Amino acid sequence: MSGVALGLEIVLVFFLALFLLHRYGDFKKQHRLVIVATLLAWYLCFLIVFILPLDVSTTVYKHCEAANSASVATASPPLSNSSLSPSAKNGNGTLYTSKAPSKHTPVIDKCTKPWSYIPDGIMPIFWRVVYWTSQFLTWILLPFMQSYARSGGFSIAGKIKTALIENAIYYGTYLLIFGTLLIYAAVHPSWNLDWRHLQTIGITAANTWGLFLLVLLLGYGLVEIPRSYWNSANRGFLLMKTYFKAAKVMSEKADAEENLEDVMEEVRKVNESVKYNHPLRKYVDTILKKCPTEYQEKMGKNMDDYEDFNEKHNGCLTEKSLVKLHKQVNYAVQRHNRTQVQWRILLEQAFHLEDVAKNETSATRQFVHTFQAEEPQGWFSHYVYSPAVEWYWECQLKPWCYRILAVALALFSIMVVWSECTFFSTKPVLSLFAVFINLAESSYNYLYIEMACFITIFFLSICVYSTVFRIRVFNYYYFASHHQTDAYSLLFSGMLFCRLTPPLCLNFLGVTHMDAAISKDYKKIPTAYTSIMGSMSVLSFIADGFYIYYPILVVVLCIATYFSLGTRCLNLLGFQQFIGDNEMTSDLIDEGKELIRREKRKRQRLEDGENRRKEWKERYGNFRDDSTRNRNVHPEPKESISSDTSTSRSVQKYTRANSRGERDRIELLQDVEPVDFNGETFTDDPLDTESGRYHSGGRYLSMSHSRIFDDV
Secondary structure (H helix, E strand, O other): OOOOHHHHHHHHHHHHHHHHHHOOOOOOOOHHHHHHHHHHHHHHHHHHHHHHHHHHHHHHHHHHOOOOOHHHHHHHHOOOHHHHHHHOOOOOOOOOOOOOOOOOOOOOOOOOOOOOOOOOHHHHHHHHHHHHHHHHHHHHHHHHHHHHHHHOOOOOHHHHHHHHHHHHHHHHHHHHHHHHHHHHHHHOOOOOOHHHHHHHHHHHHHHHHHHHHHHHHHHHHHHHHHHHHHHHHOOOHHHHHHHHHHHHHHHHHHHOOOOHHHHHHHHHHHHHOOOOOOOOOOHHHHHHHHHOOOHHHHHOOOOOOOOOHHHHHHHHOOOHHHHHHHHHHHHHHHHHHHHHEEEEEEEHHHHHHHHHHHOOOOOOOOOOOOOOOOOOOOHHHHHOOHHHHHHHHHHHHHHHHHHHHHHHHHHHHHHHHHHHHHOOOOOOOOOOHHHHHHHHHHHHHHHHHHHHHHHHHHHHHHHHHHHHHHHHEOOOOOOOOOOOOOOHHHHHHHHHHHHHHHHHHHHHHHOOOOOHHHHHOOOOOOHHHHHHHHHHHHHHHHHHOOOOOOHHHOOOOOOHOOOOHHHHHHEEEEEEEOOOOOOHHHHHHHHHHHHHHHHHHHHHHHHHHHHHHHHHHHOOOOHHHHHHHHHHHHHHHOOOOOOOOOHHHHHHHHHHHHHHHHHHHHHHHHHHHOOHHHOOOOOOOOOOOOOOOOEEEOEOOOOOOOOOOHHH
């Protein structure tokens, strides 16, 4: 099995990274280089997390072999030739004794190789490739690609120029920090700088920056993840939060629509002013291709290509202004599409939670949906996940599963916080994870060691990575599922993952006392991952101070997250956050509840109209064919009415009678056509105003000229 486990994990981790990237990114619309760079960054970081437990188990096996060698050397002292029997020498001259070992001589068991044992020499090369590739991505390539992807340039050279200018300050800051550390190392009297020391200084600087951010994200995730699962068991809380999100998403959706219309108006003016023979016309055509289809059709109708270019009317138009407009179009279109998708997803979530609330008191114990799924139900929904099974799962079992999972995660978070505050204590060992690993190491239970290491580092990774997914920096960095994350945010996440994963793994090795810099046991064989990092004692004030005592701040961050101090500060600054005891939150909940009700009424009317239309078609579907045949027969008698008045009257009477019945049936069919309720006015609806704009609690909700609910 040597190397098989490593190969399997390499393949499985690749598909895991590909699946997550497909969920958030859009393979069809985004540039291939962006997809490849993000996938590579995620893949390398996930590899470190999944393969580090194999490195630990292999290192424990090496400890066993080293302990056996030391025990053999201690238990078998050299014997003199005079004390040996004549048969004490074998054929090759090796000395041995035929006497049975005394009761004081320890019995040495042969070490058993773990099932996931990795041969010598593979792991150091593997870690060097993974680590230095990820560092090249996060510090050099991905920042450049971020600026390149967000640039509005029309050529590769123009985008590269913009990216270099934007990253000049970025790279200059890194050079300044590294130069400062280099000068400090050069003037230190006891240090002899060589390539190995320079490499260690660079790794230490990168890990220090990553550890600083790691503790911040970890303190948030350790509290928020268990709390989110506990709140998921409370249907009322989830429904109120969904109403709150609906009000915020509708506001963002309306702002995005208005912003898109403003940008499209600028594009229309440029399109009309730049004629077919203008030197900048090719750039305008590139901008038009990025616009939504309906706007392209409107702009194409009013295009007068026969007019020649007049330089007097286009003096202020330059390539630089078109680059800026191109960037605005990309941003406006992407934001508009994202808010449209988020609104539809939020509606489905709100409808489902309302259905769960209604079905909780159902006497039949059959889950009934307000709106039937458009897609036909498969065999799983028909035979396995029946309405009765769905009722028991949604109304009975699911809340308890969330509570049990929340309690388990909360206990694990407490263990992590305790270990982060006490892992520097080696005698006695206070870190719980170090105690578990030491117990498993004493019995050489490799499977237990790997499972304990994997669960621990996986939980730490989830706490950190999930926080990265939840971070939102206005609209510049915004992670959205269902393929709605832009290229800039994808690349930024790859940068964060590559910077956070190495210090996360070093922190894990320190918590489990597998790092000699923490355990102070320099006789133990270090892991292959630790060996490529070099000796952190090169910068003693960081290795013995910052790395050990800074993680204790996770306690402060956990307390701040538990009492929602960051959320309350953002709310005071004007960023609406969901806080239960806040008046603004209550207003937004009421607004979102009304928005969901209006959408529900509209969808019910459309669904009722569609059902009536189908019913009438099934009953009277042949009437349209009869009326068509009658209309084809009538023209011949009508041609003869001019010659015979009596015949004309009888034909007209017969035709009029037929047309009356025909009209009645047609009117009945027309009555069931779906009615456009966008123009309706409800006297009790606070959103319907003459200006189409709604003010709530001093908050401005902008509405575009398009209707408010056209996205469904």
